[in-house]
Amino acid sequence: MNDALLAESDSPVAAADGPGGESLANHRSSRQSALGWEERISRRFRNLSTRGAARWRTMPERPRTLIMTVLYALVGAGGAILFLKLTHFFYAKGLPVMAGKGIWTFAWQSFLLLGGSSLAVGLLLHFVCPEAAGSGVPQIKVAYWKHFGVLSWRPAWVKLVAGVISLSGGSSLGREGPSVFAGSAAASALAGTLGETRARRRGATASGAAAALAAAFNTPLAGITFVLEEIIGDMNSRYLGPCIVAAVTGAFAVYACIGRQPSFVLPEVAGVGWYVLALTLLVAVAAAGVGVGLQRGTMWLRRRVRERSRLPVWLRPVVGGLTTWVLGVAAFIVVGRLGVFSLGYDDLSDAMQRGMVWQVAAVLLIAKLGATIASYAWGGCGGIFAPTLFLGAMTGFLCGGVMNLVSGWTGWGGGVLGQHEMIVLASVGMSACFGATVRAPMTAMLMIFEMTHRFEMIPALMIGTVASQAVARLMTGKMNFYEEVLIQDGYHPDEVDPPRDLHSWQQQSVQIVMNTRPVMVEDRSPECLRGFMVEHRYKTFPVVADGRYVGVVRRSAMVEALRTASEVPIEHATICSGAETIQTAAARMVRESSDVSVWVDVKTGAVKGIVTLHDLFRAQNRAAVS
Structure with missing residues (x-):
């Protein structure tokens, strides 16, 4: 009997239907029903997402870049179109309506509108996202050059909301800067969501900006040239292709949502004289x-x-x-x-x-x-x-x-x-x-x-x-x-408009790569040196006495002095001026066989900065990557 039951329970078709039993198929069906439709949809979505992510990672570089550029452009253009629609809608409900009620009614109602909207903008910018103030274009340049184009979602939506409140309330500013910033920030944030590393977000930032400007003004060509001229500063940039794709996508988006009409409809002007x-x-x-x-x-x-x-x-x-x-x-x-x-x-x-x-x-x-x-x-x-x-x-x-x-x-x-x-x-x-x-x-x-x-x-x-x-x-x-x-x-x-070649980089002021807040040794007693080395991990420190430069000490020499209970030896370093170029300062360091140069004020003898060969190599490598 037991053998028969075992044989039946191992059958791929069904289990035995003894008294109080149920088939395996019915058991699975009841379990799936118990999960609920939400869980089943969630599981299917996770499975599709996993398979889609695997296929996305194995896709060749060029088609994947093209698809992502179109996605960035759609997000950027969508933000610009939403900004345009909301601004027009709320503005039409405010000042134009008030203007039709007479001078005095218009005066006090517009006073409340301007004051209230400006206060709301100030509170929103100060307490939620201070970096969303202003036009937005300078912030894009900083993000593009200093942070590899990394922007988050919060500045995007705060800029959009604050811009709508500001312009709908009557502030004498424009919507194109906020549109460009919101589109660029949204595209950069989307790139991060899709798994792009921080070092590869510049393309998304540029694409979002080009698409947003193309949609804001219905001007795809101007969207391309503005990003290249103002944000990137190079008409031969490798992001020219993505900017073109993004601007065209932004133009398609605005054509679909608003139409192909120009911003200003003009009469015929062909007959004007010379x-x-x-x-x-x-x-x-x-x-x-x-x-x-x-x-x-x-x-x-x-x-x-x-x-x-x-x-x-x-x-x-x-x-x-x-x-x-x-x-x-x-x-x-x-x-x-x-x-x-x-x-x-x-x-x-x-x-x-x-x-x-x-x-x-x-x-x-x-x-x-x-x-x-x-x-x-x-x-x-x-x-x-x-x-x-x-x-x-x-x-x-x-x-x-x-x-x-x-x-x-x-x-x-x-x-x-x-x-x-x-x-x-x-x-x-x-x-x-x-x-x-x-x-x-x-x-x-x-x-x-x-x-x-x-x-x-x-x-x-x-x-x-x-x-x-x-x-x-x-x-x-x-x-x-x-x-x-x-x-x-x-x-x-x-910092926001870096040089385009090695020679131009070398002609910059050495202050660009210099630490202008150096950590200096003032007390060379063993107790102070021991705590000093624990707190600061640098290899070389300027030494000052009564506020005047004396020399430099090495970390290795400080360790040896503490071990042998001897006085820390002071070395001489190359002296430079803040007005010198990187090329001049580096040449002097090489000529004097020194790996550190100190900027000393000629009149007071105070230390104003320090630069090492490591600082120069790191800055040059960063400029090359940029």
């Missing part, structure tokens, strides 16, 4: 001057706010918001337009289609310039793309109106410049003001062309671009808006 090209030079110089004024004014006020303001950091954006309110309400009372608030694209689009009298353009230009300077300098969240385009267009209309006025006074006949000529001058002003502020000439020219879809304006844009770059370099040197922001934040220019 003299307009001559006048574009004057307009470009004026618009570039406005861009330089924006940069200088913002940097000056931003520095004073940081050095002298006693307000809490989270409260400072309110000052910028209320300054915008004062200027915006004043401009609304005078000319009846809302262009000072937020992006100003409604007034800009209307002006680009139907023109604008020069008196109105002058009022909006002055008010918008002051509002933008205050909003950015006091710590608001937003970019400078939209303000520079608005200011440049108003400069073009102002210059065109003044030219017509002068021509009437001189007897040449009033109204030499018609609506079409005015629109061309306004477009040149947009390109020139943006180019002078950002110093990205190819982006400045291509962006206006793509935003208007007017091929016939390219010659005028080229003239304006060249003139604006010359004026900007003459008036402010080589530093653009973003680089000056980084310098104020404590970054050295070479």
Whole structure:
């Protein structure tokens, strides 16, 4: 009987159905039912994920890179499109509605809106994610060059939320900088989620930025050139291919969600006269001057706010918001337009289609310039793309109106410049003001062309671009808006714009690779030396007496002195200056057979820094990897 039961229970078909028993198949079925549908779906998902990850790891490098670039672009473009949609939706529910209720109602309601939104932005940035303040482009440059493009999810969503609140509330800033930052940060975070190492995240950062700008402005070519010119700083970068793929993907995304229409719909401008090209030079110089004024004014006020303001950091954006309110309400009372608030694209689009009298353009230009300077300098969240385009267009209309006025006074006949000529001058002003502020000439020219879809304006844009770059370099040197922001934040220019070859790297200041906070030996007693070596693991230490440099001691000599109870021998090291180049300091170290060089102040004898051959080798290797 037992043998029969054993034989039946071992059968692959079924077990014995004795009294109180059940088949093995029914037992398995009951167990699966007991697991629940959630557990079964979870198991299947885990199995699919495991098999998918295994296949992903075995996929060849090139197709995997292409797929990941498309994913980065979709995330970056999606963030930019979401930002655009939310900003337009909430802004339309605020200031335009308030403006239709009368001056006094508009004044007090807009006061509450600007003050409340600015306060919300300040609290969000200060207590949740301080690195999400500003435009976002400088932060991308720092992440790209100093941290291999590593960004996390938190700055992405905080920048998006704070930007929507800020611009919907009326702060005079732009949405393109936050869009680029959010897209770039989201792409970098996605790369980390997909298993990319920290050293391989730069491609994701660049791709996300290119896709986000392409989607924000509907300008794929400008998205490519901006990343190469401004963030990477090299038009021959190996990330050119991924940037092209990302920008095209971003363009497809915005075509699907919004449409293929340009940012500004312009009338036909093909019939403008040759003299307009001559006048574009004057307009470009004026618009570039406005861009330089924006940069200088913002940097000056931003520095004073940081050095002298006693307000809490989270409260400072309110000052910028209320300054915008004062200027915006004043401009609304005078000319009846809302262009000072937020992006100003409604007034800009209307002006680009139907023109604008020069008196109105002058009022909006002055008010918008002051509002933008205050909003950015006091710590608001937003970019400078939209303000520079608005200011440049108003400069073009102002210059065109003044030219017509002068021509009437001189007897040449009033109204030499018609609506079409005015629109061309306004477009040149947009390109020139943006180019002078950002110093990205190819982006400045291509962006206006793509935003208007007017091929016939390219010659005028080229003239304006060249003139604006010359004026900007003459008036402010080589530093653009973003680089000056980084310098104020404590970054050295070479940290975010490294040299492209060995010779350029060697011509940098030795301070770049130097430890400017060296650990120094002041007490050479055995007790102090023993604790000193436990606390610090360096191999060489400068020795000072009464604050003046004496020499250096080696860790090995300190160990030997403690073992033999003798005095620590002091050695002489190479002396250098902070003004020397890396090449000069390294050559002196080699010539004097020294592996350490100390920067000593000539007047006081104080030690200001120390650099070793190991520091030089490490910095050179890091530059080569970058």
